[in-house]
Amino acid sequence: MGFPELLDQVGGLGKFQFLQAVALVVPIMCVTTQNMLENFSAAVPSHRCWVPLLDNSTTQASVPGTLDPKALLAVSIPVGPNQQPHPCRRFRQPQWQLLDPNATATNWSEAATEPCVDGWVYDHSTFTATVVTKWDLVCDSQALKPMAQSIFLAGILVGAAVCGHTSDRFGRRVVLSWSYLQIAVSGTAAAFTPTFPLYCLFRFLSAFAVAGVMMSTTSLLMEWTSAQARLLMMTLNSLGFSFGQILMAVMGYGLRHWALLQLAVSAPFFLCFVYSWWLPESARWLLSMGKLGLGLQELQKVASINRKTAGDTLTREALLSAMQEESGGAQASASLGALLHAPSLRLRTWISMLCWFAFGFTFYGLALDLQAMGSNIFLLQGLIGVVDIPTKMGTNLLLGRLGRRPSQAGSLVLPGLCILANTVVPHDMGSLRSALAVLGLGSLGAAFTCLTVYSSELFPTVLRAVKKVTHSTPAPCILMSTGL
Structure with missing residues (x-):
């Protein structure tokens, strides 16, 4: 008996999966506010x-x-x-x-x-204070503002590299809990920092942990859900980012001082850290690592929550069979080299990297500079999330009916068309340019959903977090934001 059969016995889509989705997707909303924070906290006033x-x-x-x-x-x-x-x-x-x-x-x-x-x-009519006004990041020092954003994106890149391997070695939940705590502490410290270099350091540490949250959340959702329900679960996960965009607009509008906003988007992670210790570790990962006893405990806990009588099937023999199937020497090959060694995995890796590059370069390039898109950044930020929601829900239907590859290709073509159309629109037609940009960003939400589902299904469990290191999206945007 393989692990999918064991998961079906304890419940692959039940009360536990619902509770887990709520517990994991709510922090994803807060993670989105960390990513979009400097649209407001580092806005440049007149x-x-x-x-x-x-x-x-x-x-x-x-x-x-x-x-x-x-x-x-x-x-x-x-x-x-x-x-x-x-x-x-x-x-x-x-x-x-x-x-x-x-x-x-x-x-x-x-x-x-x-x-x-x-x-x-x-001019303090829009913002009481921003990072720019606190440290005078204008004129000869204006390059320091995009440098701070680049440092944040570099933190996500480094965090993806470290947290991916750490998650595969020590477990998804351990990395998730630590990441929650790190965001809470470093984000709160950034709100009280007296100097700009320290602010950049704390933002780097927050971004490092943001990568850990996103990667561990995806792994836990995928590995505790049956194959038939993974599309739904990944759609819910991606919708967390959409609602996070709206939450960021609301918080940015309500809190016009950068330090208060920084504190507001960081403090909730203390609560996330506390309740994360009640989340079960991925049984699939435990079995792949040979931890039979712990895997059995987690499966029994889930069966109890889902009210499944799986006592007869949760035997040591069944778990040994699943463990042999899940591990099979995979622990030794859980490295970046394993993705490039096998021809089939190498091709998947390069194509997935190209798709993630296209998504990340476009999304971060547009979403991290809302001031260049229009005067009302609060409205633009909210519209990005509002357009995102129906787009991602429609993507859920398309993935089930058209399949992964056609949906993935279409979701990347549409944003490209919107951006190309924007290049021929005169600059004095600001409303049309903003509408095309928002439509393009909303369409990228569909691309993100497809990428999350598709790439997670293409790689084995033990390599699921390692491959995300190759898919880190901020890398091209670091070059873009520094003008390289």
């Missing part, structure tokens, strides 16, 4: 140089009372490329001649300017 005439009460007292702030701004700050006050330059001396209605561009363009040596004044 800004200009600090100038004495406008921002120093002592200097203001010596200015004639007939001059309004608009006039004082005109003589203090040169006009920028977008016909707005320049964000990074100011006049060395007030250019009073610019108040003359006959003044020409030559009057001010030849005037000496200087950088914002006294700091900046930020």
Whole structure:
């Protein structure tokens, strides 16, 4: 008797699977807020140089009372490329001649300017404070903002490499619990950090653990669900990311201070860490590692929750048979090299990597720069999640009717068409460009569902977490966000 038959005996889709899905998918929503956090916590508000005439009460007292702030701004700050006050330059001396209605561009363009040596004044109408305003990540320091995002994505990449092997060696639940705790601690610490380098360090540690949560969650859902119900379970898992997008929009709208938002998206993981210790370890993994006694305990626990009388079938002989089938020397071959050694696995690996690359490059490239897509980033963030939900539910039906390969191909073609169409839309048609971008991002949700289901079914249990290292999506986006 193999493990699928054992799982059918204890219940492959019952009360336990429902409770497990709730316990694992809710943290996935919170993980999504970690991924999308810097759209809000690191938003770049409108800004200009600090100038004495406008921002120093002592200097203001010596200015004639007939001059309004608009006039004082005109003589203090040169006009920028977008016909707005320049964000990074100011006049060395007030250019009073610019108040003359006959003044020409030559009057001010030849005037000496200087950088914002006294700091900046930020527009706080949308956000009370962001990472950018706290550490002045603008003008000459503007490259530090995408660098922080790149460090976060690098953390996911490194976390995928480490947590994949750790999960296959020490178990899914152990890695999951530790990852919950690490996100909670490092995310909370990031909210109180006094320096930008420390902020980047804590964000890196959070991203490292985010990879562990996503990988361990997928493995546990797949390995505790019957083959017939895995499509449904993976769809629920992917819907967790969709609802997380909406949750991020709500939290970003309600909490306009970056530190409060950072704390709000990190603290819930303390609760996740506490209850994760009641989650059963993957019996399939336990058997593949030769841990017969622990595997029997977990199967009996699940049978009890599902109210299945599996006492006659849960024998040592049945588990020994399943253990031999699951392990079969796989423990020794659970490495990245095993994916490239066998010709069939090598082909699957390269094609899966290409699909994940296409998804990750496109999704992260669009979703991590919502300010470039439109002015109302709260609405855009929410629309991404709203469009995602029906798309992923429809994908569930297509995967069952059309099969994996046609659905996977179609889900990658549609976002590509949306992006290509966006390249020919004029920049002044902002609403249409935003609509195409949101449609493309929503379609990528279908691609994510297909990839999660399809790639997980193509690899053996013992290699299921190892192969996810090759599928880490942030790698191309690290290059993109740093301009390489």
